[in-house]
Amino acid sequence: MQDALGGVQTVLVLGGGSDLGLATARRFVDDRATTVILAGRDPGAMAEGADSLRRAGARRVEVEAFDALERGSHAAFVERCWAEYGDIDLVLVAFGVLGDQDVAEHDADAALAIIDANFTGAVSVLIPLIDRMRSQGHGTVVVLSSVAGERARRSNFVYGSSKAGLDAFCQGMGDALVGTGVRMMIVRPGFVHSKMTEGLDPAPLATTPEAVADAIVEGLAKGREIVWVPAALRGVMSGLRHVPRPVFRRLPV
Amino acid sequence: MLLSGWGGTSPSRAEVRHPFDDADVVAAVRERPSRGVVARGLGRAYGDAAQNSGGLVLDATAMRGVRHLDADRGRATVAAGTSLDDLMRWLLPAGFFLVTPGTRSVTVGGAIASDIHGKGHHADGTFGSNVRALTLVDGTGTERRLTPEDTPEEFWATTGGMGLTGVITEAEIDLIPVETSVIRADTERASDLDDLMARMDARDDEYRYSVAWIDCLATGRSTGRGILDRGDHARLEDLKPARRTNPRAFDPHAVISAPPIFPSGLVNRWTVRAFNELWFRKSPKRSEGHLVDIGWFFHPLDLITGWNRLYGPRGFVQYQFVVPFGQERAVQTAVERLSLAGAPSLLAVLKRFGPANPAPLSFPQPGWTLALDIPVGDPTLPNLLDGLDDLVLDAGGRVYLAKDARVRPEHLAAMYPRLDEWREVRHRLDPDGVLRSDLARRLGL
Numbered sequence: 001m002q003d004a005l006g007g008v009q010t011v012l013v014l015g016g017g018s019d020l021g022l023a024t025a026r027r028f029v030d031d032r033a034t035t036v037i038l039a040g041r042d043p044g045a046m047a048e049g050a051d052s053l054r055r056a057g058a059r060r061v062e063v064e065a066f067d068a069l070e071r072g073s074h075a076a077f078v079e080r081c082w083a084e085y086g087d088i089d090l091v092l093v094a095f096g097v098l099g100d101q102d103v104a105e106h107d108a109d110a111a112l113a114i115i116d117a118n119f120t121g122a123v124s125v126l127i128p129l130i131d132r133m134r135s136q137g138h139g140t141v142v143v144l145s146s147v148a149g150e151r152a153r154r155s156n157f158v159y160g161s162s163k164a165g166l167d168a169f170c171q172g173m174g175d176a177l178v179g180t181g182v183r184m185m186i187v188r189p190g191f192v193h194s195k196m197t198e199g200l201d202p203a204p205l206a207t208t209p210e211a212v213a214d215a216i217v218e219g220l221a222k223g224r225e226i227v228w229v230p231a232a233l234r235g236v237m238s239g240l241r242h243v244p245r246p247v248f249r250r251l252p253v
Numbered sequence: 254m255l256l257s258g259w260g261g262t263s264p265s266r267a268e269v270r271h272p273f274d275d276a277d278v279v280a281a282v283r284e285r286p287s288r289g290v291v292a293r294g295l296g297r298a299y300g301d302a303a304q305n306s307g308g309l310v311l312d313a314t315a316m317r318g319v320r321h322l323d324a325d326r327g328r329a330t331v332a333a334g335t336s337l338d339d340l341m342r343w344l345l346p347a348g349f350f351l352v353t354p355g356t357r358s359v360t361v362g363g364a365i366a367s368d369i370h371g372k373g374h375h376a377d378g379t380f381g382s383n384v385r386a387l388t389l390v391d392g393t394g395t396e397r398r399l400t401p402e403d404t405p406e407e408f409w410a411t412t413g414g415m416g417l418t419g420v421i422t423e424a425e426i427d428l429i430p431v432e433t434s435v436i437r438a439d440t441e442r443a444s445d446l447d448d449l450m451a452r453m454d455a456r457d458d459e460y461r462y463s464v465a466w467i468d469c470l471a472t473g474r475s476t477g478r479g480i481l482d483r484g485d486h487a488r489l490e491d492l493k494p495a496r497r498t499n500p501r502a503f504d505p506h507a508v509i510s511a512p513p514i515f516p517s518g519l520v521n522r523w524t525v526r527a528f529n530e531l532w533f534r535k536s537p538k539r540s541e542g543h544l545v546d547i548g549w550f551f552h553p554l555d556l557i558t559g560w561n562r563l564y565g566p567r568g569f570v571q572y573q574f575v576v577p578f579g580q581e582r583a584v585q586t587a588v589e590r591l592s593l594a595g596a597p598s599l600l601a602v603l604k605r606f607g608p609a610n611p612a613p614l615s616f617p618q619p620g621w622t623l624a625l626d627i628p629v630g631d632p633t634l635p636n637l638l639d640g641l642d643d644l645v646l647d648a649g650g651r652v653y654l655a656k657d658a659r660v661r662p663e664h665l666a667a668m669y670p671r672l673d674e675w676r677e678v679r680h681r682l683d684p685d686g687v688l689r690s691d692l693a694r695r696l697g698l
Binding site: 001002003004005006007008032087132135137138179181217221222243 | 267300638659661694
């Protein structure tokens with residue numbers, strides 16, 4: 001069960017191999033989570049992360065295979081998780097790919113691969129998962145969106161459009177969940193130093209997985225629906241939204 | 254329906270039904286809903302005790318009324334969904350009062366399941382200590398009559414059992430005979446916590462009712478300053494002649510209702526500091542023998558309907574602990590930490606408990622209890638309260654389950670050393686685990 005101060009006991013991380021997913025799981029374990037399920041494409045790659053959570057004090061850490069692109073498997077995956085672990089208090093949707101914008105712009109398959117991983121795949125697993133949470137009568141879904149979805153940018157609009165779709169879907173779903181005991185929280189980080197962004201030039205207001213994790217925990221305690229990381233991005237993006245396009249596309253962001 | 258406790262935190266959805274009589278309760282329990290069933294009264298437990306996410310919640314408030322009053326013995330048989338407000342309105346004019354917490358908005362069933370206490374604990378014990386018999390629909394859907402003499406294990410496991418042994422449908426309770434509906438009260442101000450506790454130690458036993466309010470934001474030499482309110486039921490001859498014609502009149506009204514418009518964050522360290530300063534100064538340094546109505550003395554917060562809304566949509570937690578006598582240092586440390594942290598507690602209440610009763614999960618034990626309301630939202634709050642848990646545990650104390658919404662489950666067995674004994678009896682009463690609540694899930698009860 002989730003407690004009054006946002007503490008959770010059982011956490012499922014989709015994208016359990018990601019730096020963000022692991023850092024956030026770590027914060028929950030440092031608080032009072034006892035059971036963590038790391039789910040991702042490559043269970044072998046998550047073993048080390050699972051060990052670090054055990055060392056941090058989690059009583060039970062399990063690794064499950066989950067592939068966002070294997071949509072046919074999602075409903076069964078959700079059923080298996082609930083059958084195996086009982087009530088799940090919080091699901092963190094942290095999977096996603098950045099892709100290669102230059103390739104995706106010209107190669108439909110490459111573009112669709114990004115969209116399938118970040119948007120269609122997420123929708124496909126979110127629907128059975130949220131249904132399961134509704135019948136459980138409580139729970140929280142935290143979805144990692146991105147500032148890239150807030151306004152399309154020349155430099156990464158394929159990724160951005162996939163996050164824009166996900167973000168819009170989750171906003172609507174969050175409204176649909178009012179009164180069900182299930183909460184949806186959308187997290188919009190800026191540039192995060194992580195495996196996903198290795199080798200890229202950091203954007204202004206770049207942040208770290210740990211800072212995102214802290215912001216998630218604080219957002220949960222405060223009952224937020226949308227969390228920007230860092231918080232200053234909320235103001236920056238609400239300004240940038242209104243910048244005329246001829247100007248915006250020349251901005252170094 | 255979305256249900257939450259009085260603190261408004263961690264709401265969950267459940268199917269809510271209103272049983273009208275015992276047969277309805279039996280039928281509901283025998284359905285064995287897949288996520289279980291639990292009874293709910295007026296929703297005054299602060300945390301998640303009367304929630305059952307995804308399951309069935311039986312709102313008992315339609316089972317209401319006094320079924321029998323034995324005026325000679327001062328004993329009433331009442332339906333479990335009856336509120337203490339109703340009982341007082343009905344019974345006070347007849348010359349009877351009962352053990353009451355700080356609000357009349359609790360049901361008899363809830364009062365037993367949480368084994369509630371009030372300002373009179375050192376004299377009268379808990380609500381459950383004054384129950385002579387109760388009817389329970391257990392987890393198999395069987396109706397049982399439980400008494401402390403014939404079925405002590407089941408009776409005391411149900412008293413303070415947080416509704417997890419079954420659904421209480423009726424109770425026989427001992428009443429307190431009174432001549433008036435007025436309290437003869439003494440009020441005094443104490444300049445710091447030592448002074449306050451010394452005053453309570455010295456003369457609490459001379460009063461039937463005693464409680465102190467503490468200013469948890471006062472710092473330095475004034476840390477823990479407070480106001481001590483003590484009193485007894487006024488005798489007929491204490492009243493002014495005009496009042497003697499109708500000495501047990503009791504018809505309190507809420508003065509105002511808090512609308513659901515307050516933002517979270519309104520109750521903060523600045524507003525609370527200002528309130529506390531005013532509250533401390535408005536109280537007389539010393540006043541003896543003033544007459545106050547029962548409603549004003551015991552239930553001042555009932556004057557503001559929905560006062561919990563002042564905390565805004567994020568809600569608040571109430572932290573209440575008890576530590577044994579001899580562990581005054583732990584109370585001191587707790588108040589100092591709260592004062593240092595600037596945790597804005599509007600209503601911090603200190604009381605000396607009397608003897609415990611035989612219920613394994615009953616909260617009160619001989620010692621000091623401190624209760625605080627703290628708004629949710631400050632990111633340092635979880636650590637502050639976890640630290641207080643450790644302090645309380647080290648002092649051999651415990652937190653109150655009816656108020657709890659966040660204690661770590663691993664602390665439970667140390668706080669309630671008779672937990673396993675309770676579990677055994679609970680297992681007899683509910684072998685298939687039909688009775689479930691969010692509190693039980695969270696704490697692994």
